[in-house]
Amino acid sequence: NAGVTQTPKFRVLKTGQSMTLLCAQDMNHEYMYWYRQDPGMGLRLIHYSVGEGTTAKGEVPDGYNVSRLKKQNFLLGLESAAPSQTSVYFCASSSSDGGRAETQYFGPGTRLLVL
Amino acid sequence: SQQGEEDPQALSIQEGENATMNCSYKTSINNLQWYRQNSGRGLVHLILIRSNEREKHSGRLRVTLDTSKKSSSLLITASRAADTASYFCATDARKGYKLSFGAGTTVTVRA
Numbered sequence: 001n002a003g004v005t006q007t008p009k010f011r012v013l014k015t016g017q018s019m020t021l022l023c024a025q026d027m028n029h030e031y032m033y034w035y036r037q038d039p040g041m042g043l044r045l046i047h048y049s050v051g052e053g054t055t056a057k058g059e060v061p062d063g064y065n066v067s068r069l070k071k072q073n074f075l076l077g078l079e080s081a082a083p084s085q086t087s088v089y090f091c092a093s094s095s096s097d098g099g100r101a102e103t104q105y106f107g108p109g110t111r112l113l114v115l
Numbered sequence: 116s117q118q119g120e121e122d123p124q125a126l127s128i129q130e131g132e133n134a135t136m137n138c139s140y141k142t143s144i145n146n147l148q149w150y151r152q153n154s155g156r157g158l159v160h161l162i163l164i165r166s167n168e169r170e171k172h173s174g175r176l177r178v179t180l181d182t183s184k185k186s187s188s189l190l191i192t193a194s195r196a197a198d199t200a201s202y203f204c205a206t207d208a209r210k211g212y213k214l215s216f217g218a219g220t221t222v223t224v225r226a
Binding site (some may be wrong): 006041058109 | 215
C-alpha cells in the first residue's frame, strides 16, 4: 500500500496564480483532511471531508477550496495565491469509528512558495 | 486556536537518556494522540490514549493522561539518535473526527 500520497512535492507560484494540490489514499478511509504547517504554529486544519461528495471548513479555510469527488481523492485548490499561503501542506486520512477522531495517516507534504 | 500545547518547545538530550515532554489542553476530550515528525517529512502516529485510560505503553514510549489536570506526558526511554524529531500532541476536544494539534516539542538526541 502506498498509504497517503501528495502531488506535487514542491511548487513555486506567483501572486494571483492558481493551483490544485492532489491527495490520494488507498486505505479506503472515509475521512480526509488538509492541513497547513507554518513555523512555530503546529498544524492548522484548512478543510476536511467525512465522505465522498462532502466537505467542511476547518480552522483556516479562507482562500482555499476543496473537492472530494472520489472517496480516495481530496483536492485542495488555491484560486488566487497570496504570499501568506506560503506553507507546507499536509493531507491526512483516517477511518471512521462512531464519529470519533482516530489515528490519522499523513502524506509527505507539499511545499508551496508564493512570490 | 490550538487545543493542545506542548512543553518544552525544545529538548536536547544525550543518547541513552530519557526524554519527557508534556501536553496541556483546554477542553474535555475523547482521546489524545501523539505524533512524531522527522525533518521534512509527514507526521507519523505514535500512540492514542482514550479519556478513560491513565497510562499506555508502546515499545520505548510511555504516555500518561490526567484528565483532571487536562494534561498528558510522553516519555521516551533510552533515547537514540533516530528519535531526533518533533513531537506533537493532538486532541479531539469531543468534536468527533477533527483533531487539534499543538505547536510541538523539538527533540534533539546527541550522540
